[in-house]
Each structure stands twice: as structure tokens, then as C-alpha cells.
Amino acid sequence: MTKAAPERAGHRVAGAFSQFFCAAEARVDRWRDLNRVAKALQGAGDPRALRQGAIDALAELAPLEEFNAYPGPHLMAQIHDRLQAGDATGLARLVATVSGALMAGSYRDDARAWSADEEDDGALPDILPPSLGRGPSRRPYFEMLIVAAGDRATWPSLRDTFRRLRREEDAFVYEPVVVGSFEDAVLAALFNFNLQSVLVVEGLAYDSQSSSAALRELLAVHVPQGVTSGRVDLGVPLCRVLRQLRPELDLFLVTDHDIAALAGADDAGGVRRVFYGVEEPMEIHLSVLDGIKDRYETPYFDNLKNYAARPIGTFHALPVARGKSIFKSNWIRDMGEFYGVNLFLAESSATTGGLDSLLEPTGNIKLAQDKAARAFGGDRSFFVTNGTSTSNKIIHQALLRPGDIVLIDRDCHKSHHYGIVLAGAQPLYIDAFPLTQYSMYGSLAIRPIKEALLALKAEGKLDRAKMLVLTNCTFDGHVANVERTMQECLAIKPDLIFLWDEAWFGYARFSPFLRGRTAMGAAAKLRVMMRDPAYRERYAKFKAEHGEIDPKNRKLLDTCLLPDPDQVRIRVYESDSVHKSMSALRQGSIIVVADQDFGRVEAAFKEAFFTHTSTSPNLQIIASLDLARRQMELEGYELVQRAIQLAVEIRREINGHPLISKYFRAATPGEMIPNEYRRSGFADYGETGRTLGDTVEALREDEFFLDPTRITLLCGHAGYDGSQFKSLLATDYDIQINKTSRNSVLVQININNTKSDMAHLVKALADLSRAIEKRLAEGGESERSAFAARVKSLVEDVPDLPNFSRFHDAFRDDAKSATAEGDMRAAYYLAYDPANCEYLKLHDPAIDARVAKGPALVSAKFVIPYPPGFPILVPGQVITRETIAFMRKLDVKEIHGFNAARGFELLKPEALAAKRGAGGRR
Ligand SMILES: Cc1ncc(COP(=O)(O)O)c(C=O)c1O
Numbered sequence: 001m002t003k004a005a006p007e008r009a010g011h012r013v014a015g016a017f018s019q020f021f022c023a024a025e026a027r028v029d030r031w032r033d034l035n036r037v038a039k040a041l042q043g044a045g046d047p048r049a050l051r052q053g054a055i056d057a058l059a060e061l062a063p064l065e066e067f068n069a070y071p072g073p074h075l076m077a078q079i080h081d082r083l084q085a086g087d088a089t090g091l092a093r094l095v096a097t098v099s100g101a102l103m104a105g106s107y108r109d110d111a112r113a114w115s116a117d118e119e120d121d122g123a124l125p126d127i128l129p130p131s132l133g134r135g136p137s138r139r140p141y142f143e144m145l146i147v148a149a150g151d152r153a154t155w156p157s158l159r160d161t162f163r164r165l166r167r168e169e170d171a172f173v174y175e176p177v178v179v180g181s182f183e184d185a186v187l188a189a190l191f192n193f194n195l196q197s198v199l200v201v202e203g204l205a206y207d208s209q210s211s212s213a214a215l216r217e218l219l220a221v222h223v224p225q226g227v228t229s230g231r232v233d234l235g236v237p238l239c240r241v242l243r244q245l246r247p248e249l250d251l252f253l254v255t256d257h258d259i260a261a262l263a264g265a266d267d268a269g270g271v272r273r274v275f276y277g278v279e280e281p282m283e284i285h286l287s288v289l290d291g292i293k294d295r296y297e298t299p300y301f302d303n304l305k306n307y308a309a310r311p312i313g314t315f316h317a318l319p320v321a322r323g324k325s326i327f328k329s330n331w332i333r334d335m336g337e338f339y340g341v342n343l344f345l346a347e348s349s350a351t352t353g354g355l356d357s358l359l360e361p362t363g364n365i366k367l368a369q370d371k372a373a374r375a376f377g378g379d380r381s382f383f384v385t386n387g388t389s390t391s392n393k394i395i396h397q398a399l400l401r402p403g404d405i406v407l408i409d410r411d412c413h414k415s416h417h418y419g420i421v422l423a424g425a426q427p428l429y430i431d432a433f434p435l436t437q438y439s440m441y442g443s444l445a446i447r448p449i450k451e452a453l454l455a456l457k458a459e460g461k462l463d464r465a466k467m468l469v470l471t472n473c474t475f476d477g478h479v480a481n482v483e484r485t486m487q488e489c490l491a492i493k494p495d496l497i498f499l500w501d502e503a504w505f506g507y508a509r510f511s512p513f514l515r516g517r518t519a520m521g522a523a524a525k526l527r528v529m530m531r532d533p534a535y536r537e538r539y540a541k542f543k544a545e546h547g548e549i550d551p552k553n554r555k556l557l558d559t560c561l562l563p564d565p566d567q568v569r570i571r572v573y574e575s576d577s578v579h580k581s582m583s584a585l586r587q588g589s590i591i592v593v594a595d596q597d598f599g600r601v602e603a604a605f606k607e608a609f610f611t612h613t614s615t616s617p618n619l620q621i622i623a624s625l626d627l628a629r630r631q632m633e634l635e636g637y638e639l640v641q642r643a644i645q646l647a648v649e650i651r652r653e654i655n656g657h658p659l660i661s662k663y664f665r666a667a668t669p670g671e672m673i674p675n676e677y678r679r680s681g682f683a684d685y686g687e688t689g690r691t692l693g694d695t696v697e698a699l700r701e702d703e704f705f706l707d708p709t710r711i712t713l714l715c716g717h718a719g720y721d722g723s724q725f726k727s728l729l730a731t732d733y734d735i736q737i738n739k740t741s742r743n744s745v746l747v748q749i750n751i752n753n754t755k756s757d758m759a760h761l762v763k764a765l766a767d768l769s770r771a772i773e774k775r776l777a778e779g780g781e782s783e784r785s786a787f788a789a790r791v792k793s794l795v796e797d798v799p800d801l802p803n804f805s806r807f808h809d810a811f812r813d814d815a816k817s818a819t820a821e822g823d824m825r826a827a828y829y830l831a832y833d834p835a836n837c838e839y840l841k842l843h844d845p846a847i848d849a850r851v852a853k854g855p856a857l858v859s860a861k862f863v864i865p866y867p868p869g870f871p872i873l874v875p876g877q878v879i880t881r882e883t884i885a886f887m888r889k890l891d892v893k894e895i896h897g898f899n900a901a902r903g904f905e906l907l908k909p910e911a912l913a914a915k916r917g918a919g920g921r922r
Contacts, residue, residue, distance in 0.1 A: 149203030250291030477710030510636030716743030827876025
């Protein structure tokens, strides 16, 4: 590896890397730079300065190129030679080819990208093309990392050994990449998203050959301290670090001593296969391909394709199956033409003929679910074909019984509240911190959850508290400190079940930065922690200092609580709208489970699954869940890092643009998360003066982190309210936005977005900003003061967000209890009898009189303004002055459960009195 100009290269790269969540994008950025310089070298300008620029850019790239097969040593040597020889045209052409191929990813399919000679057809004798052809003959391309001991001079022949093993019948094609040390292997895993397999040969060195400060910063962030201490052989610790970084990689270990002990060792568990010496290259080659096949195979989709290809006569329901009624139709033939024949060939209402049953999976759906559990890091998974709305209801019904208490953020998606009604459990609502200035809630902090649990303990009700329900991340991107939340709650209630609604956050599993903040990532960490002898010692000290958990001890609220490792049960459920952040069809959702007591609830879970699942689940949705899993296991790392990087760049473009930022702003973590939840002081991504290490520290320690891909775009200063701005973007710019608030819209970036999308949005904002400037400049004083008044009303005159008030005493087991749970189901069903209900209009003065003097106004319904979509009122809740004030200021058109013409639907005081008199909870 070259050590050319490390200081210079290191210095420049260091600043820039801290701006990058995606190391591979930093590399592509540098190729773009080199392309610009090489182009300029062809024309006028100062050739000496430009030449120096090209030399510097190449020096920066050189260490990074060691980690990638493309462009590889052959093309890199050609680039150096052309630069040396002053062949500006040849240099520019080759750099443009490489840079273009890297940006488009075309080197994976197009042999010409590997050729230095522009006339060449790509069939070079010394470098085999990566993949052959397009269409059905195409073979997916990937790269295998070989971490080799020994002299660098042997690497070319090592590469050739594996290239020579390629066979016509191989389903995939790979290029080997060789590095020689622990550190370089870690860097390669970070920089090279084509890597799918790693072959670690024992005897490797530790230190990277590069002394770049930027690369050292990355290593400091990603290699845990002490991971190699006490080790002579570095193979197993390296595998452990790689597994943390990219759990999807297939790891192979080659050793020449004590193979049996190594293969059986605990920490070799993540290694796919151990080999004795490199003397079996064909075995290694086949194992590598087998590992890819394991991830590539989509058991359900593959069977569905087979099914579609068979000449099947159908004598069951579903006339669209096989499509004959469509393709022969006089009137709806266009349906067939639009959707294509395969959709109909792949439709069936049977669960035979290679198709499994979602309700009782024993075949390929079961296999597909097992693979999804592996990909998402759980013990088991369940496909759900009608959205996370249904996943949530299944989990509530499976785990809760009537009368159980469930602690829940009131700002959770409505499916949870309805799920609780169905289960007959009693919600104990806890409020998230408000972001009044943006008319939205943040997320639920740990302290109020602990307060609620301690209050339940004080009242002797902890045994009824079964589950905590939280959203992670929230619609607006608040990511919880999942591990700490669970750790502290388990210290008070060791068998509490956690339901993390990760409807928006499934993709985070595939980011090494965000994984630790997912339900499954945190559950895995807690499992390891509870088994760790060092943790036992920590716990013993904690217990000696604080004693048993005493609910009256207020100090516990400010203490980071530790659970008893002998008592604790790790029981974690995650629901995830795969369709929201990955490539599943709409409504494709998944439940992922890491519950060590699942055996105790399995039967109930099955019943709940039966309750909510259609007996005619959509086959295409099931297949798409299988495919989304395949994609994420094979290219999730690349896609997710790119999406995160793009989001960070969009934020920077908006907030750094002199004109746009006068009227619009991408709210930063510093603005979206109050200081008290950001102890690290982290306030924005890639802030000047802060390192990547600082970001990682914030991710590890802060109570909340803001998901960069969820951009709250503040539009109040441009004089637009959220709904107005949303329709303006849709009608004038063909830009679709999801959620709005009084003065913001939510821009979501996902794996589907590109830099062109970024350009489209930024251009729209620039056009709008220019139009505002013009209007204000030409409109005179009246225009300017009207604009200022509109901005003030949107930005300053924001309504307070009403907290959950209380359940009416009629729905409380014990009206004097200090804990706030209530029997919502009883209120819900009381309203089924119209005789129990009355109506009062929002602006009727009688409302104010009743609020002031009583009798209490009690909601009969869920009232859910959409957006934002959380219930302002739930059945049985007492309506307060704050609720009324909020509703009167609310400017959204769609309020579920509220008919403006009739007003609030209320439970009559007589009905409430009768309910109280009747007693009984349910
Ligand atoms: C937090 C949360 N959970 C669950 C859901 C429901 O998911 P689905 O649309 O997949 O039914 C949503 C929908 O927006 C949501 O925001």
C-alpha cells in the first residue's frame, strides 16, 4: 500500500470524513474530484497546478483503492502511467470511465469498465470481467476480501488462484480483494460495499499500512478497545469486529493449528466455516458461493415463480388467477396489459402446489420467515400482509389480557390504541416531550417511564404492568436510546415486555451507526451484557450502593438503573413496515421477536395471528417481503449508507444556501431534541470542529438521536403552513411529501432516493425563495407587513399541545390511585348505545361552561387529527380547557372521530353515573 503524502492526504481527508456517514461515498466523491481535475488538464489553465492537483487527488485515493477490486491495480497503474507520461487525453478518458462506472455501479455488469483501452471489447486476458452479460444470463457480481498473512508480493497470485476457480455453472461472480492486516480488513469492510465474504487467514498483522489520520479516526470509532488484548491470533477478534459492523458478511477462517478447538469455541460462532490451510481453494470457492446462495435464495418468491410457470388448471376461487378472464375480456383487457401476465400467473387462492400457508407455515414461508429473522437480528419473524397496523394489533392481543396495564406513549400510532381496546388492557398514558414551536410531539423520555413504573410498584400493581409500547423512530425521526430504556425499566420490572414500533426504522438494522438503536440491536446487546461476568460485578456494586429498588426513593429517577442479571427476562417485539423503508409492496410488514419466554405465549400469539390475518393473504406481498429481505442482506449496507449520506447532504444544501435558508430550514438535531436529552452536545451532523467519534459518542450516550433521513423542513418563515406547502410542492413541482405540521413538512429520504431527487427539491426551494423575494420587493409595504403577520402567526402563535388529562372515574378501578391507567374498552363500548351519548359543538359556549363548572365532558370516541395522527382524545378521557383550546386552533381538515357539524361525541353524565354505580371494571 502506498504511503504517498500521508500528512497532506490525511489532513484533507480527515476534515471531510467526519462529514460522511458513508465512507464509500467519500471515496466516490474523491473520484468526482479527480475527474474534474483530469478534465481540466486537457484544456487551458495552469497545467502544473492541475497536474499537482491530480497527483494529490490520486494520493488521497490510493489507500482507499486498496480496499476495492474495481478499478483495481491494473487500471490504477494505467492512470498513474498516463499522468506520468503527460497523456492528458488518455488520463481524462480513463478517469471518466472509472468515475462514471463507480457512480453508476456499471462495473458490476459491464466488462468494458474494466478495460483501460477504449477500443477493447473487455475480453482482456489478464483480468477477467466481473460478470457476464445482462438479462437472464447476468450473474450478480460481488467481492471477496482475503485478509492474508505474508508478503504483499504474493497477493497477485492469491487473487489469480481464486479467479481461476470460476466456472460456467457458478451462479455468481466475484473478484478477490487482498489486504494484510486487521485494521485494513476493518477499513475494507467499511469502504467496500461490494464485499459479501471475508476469508481471514490466521497469522495476519494488526496495523494498517496507511498512516492517514482520517483512516485512523474511522478505526478509532469502529474497533472497540481491548478487542484483541490477550490474543496472539487475531482472526477470531477480527471476525467479531466485522460481525458487529456488517452482520450480513459471510466470514471464513483459515488456520493451521488447533482447528477443532477453534471451530468449537464460543466466539467462533459467527464464522461460517473454518478451513485448515489454504490448500483447499475449491472448497473455499464453493463455500463462498454457497454463502451468497443462502442469502440470495428467496424460498417463497422462488416457488411462486415456479408455480407461475406451470400449466395449472384452477378450480378454486379467484378468477383472476391465470388471467384468462382478463386477457380474453372485451372490456378489461387493459388491466392485463398494464399489470403484465406474470401477476395473474402468480395468483392463487390455494396453499398447495409449492405455495405455503401464511396462517400455518411449514414450508417456504416458514423458511422465508427464518431468513428474515436472521436478517433483522431476531429469534423468529412473522410476515404480515396488512401493514404494521395489523402487526401491532397482533402483538397487543397476543401479550395482553383484560385488566393488564400497558405503559404507552400517547403519541403512538392509532393501531396501538385500538389494539388495547381489543385486548381489554388498561393504558397508562405517558406524554412525550412537546415540540410546541413545531406543533408536534418529540418522543417519550426514560424518566417519566421510570416514574410511572415506580408509582405502579408503590401501589403494588407492578404485576399487572405487562408491556411498554414506544415508537422508534417517531414519525419526525426521534430515535430512542433503546438499550438504556430497556435496561432501566428492567431494573424496576425484570420481566417487562417491550413493543418497539419500528414502522419507519426497519432499514436502520443495516447501518452500523443506527443498528445499536434498534429493538433487535439493543436486545442482542442486553443479552450479551446479562451474561457478562463484568456486568455481574457492576450490578453487585450498584446493589450495594442503592439497595433494593425503593419506589419512594426519588434519587432513582436520576440514577442509571441496572437490572438484576438473575431476574431479568429479555422479551422484545419489533413491528416494522418493510414497505415504508425497504422494497416490499404496500402493506408488507413484519413482526420480529427476541423473547426468551416466547414458548409461554406462542399459543396466544398464534391465536392473535389467526384473529387478525386474512385467510386470503396477498401472495405478491409475501413474495415482496422475501425479496426485500434478500436485497437488504446483500445490498442493505450500500443502500442505507447512501440514503443517510444523501439526507445529510440535503440538510446541508438547504441550511447552507444563502437564499433558501432565509425562508426554509431543515430542523437540526439541536432544534428537534431539547438539550437535556443531548448530553454530548451533538447538535448537527458533520458540524465543524466535531469528529465522527463525537457523532458515535452521541449515538451511544444521548437519550435521543435524530434520524438524519427524516427531515423536518420548516416552512413557516416562508409564510406557508404545512398543508398549504405540501399541496404547493405537489401541484407545482410534482414533489410528494408525507406528513405536515402547522409550520413544517416532513421530507423523507429512503433507499430509493438519488442525488437528482435532491437537486429537484433544492431547485424547487430556490425557485420558491426567489418568488418570495420578488413578491416582497415588488409588493410594497402592505405586502411585507401581511407577510410578516402570516409568518408570526405560523411561527409564534402556536397552540400548546394538550397532555393526556385523565380517565373519568367511571373507568378507573380505584379513583384515588396515583397511577393513571383506565378501562378504555368499557368507555368504548358504552358509546355503542346511542342513548349513552350526547353532542356538543366545538365553538358552543356550553362547552366552556361545562369545562368550568361540570359535569365533566367525557369523550366517547378516539379523536385523532390527521396529521399528526395521535389521539387528542381517547374513549373515557375527560376533556379539558387545553384540549378545547388546541382543537379550536387546529387547522387540519381531517379529524378522525370528530364530526364538525355535530361536535364532540360525549358520554352522558347519567351513563357515567350508572357505570360508576354498576362498578366492575370491564
Ligand atoms: C409509528 C407507526 N406505526 C404504525 C403505522 C402503521 O403502519 P402501516 O401503514 O404499515 O399499517 C404507522 C403508519 O404511518 C406509523 O407511523
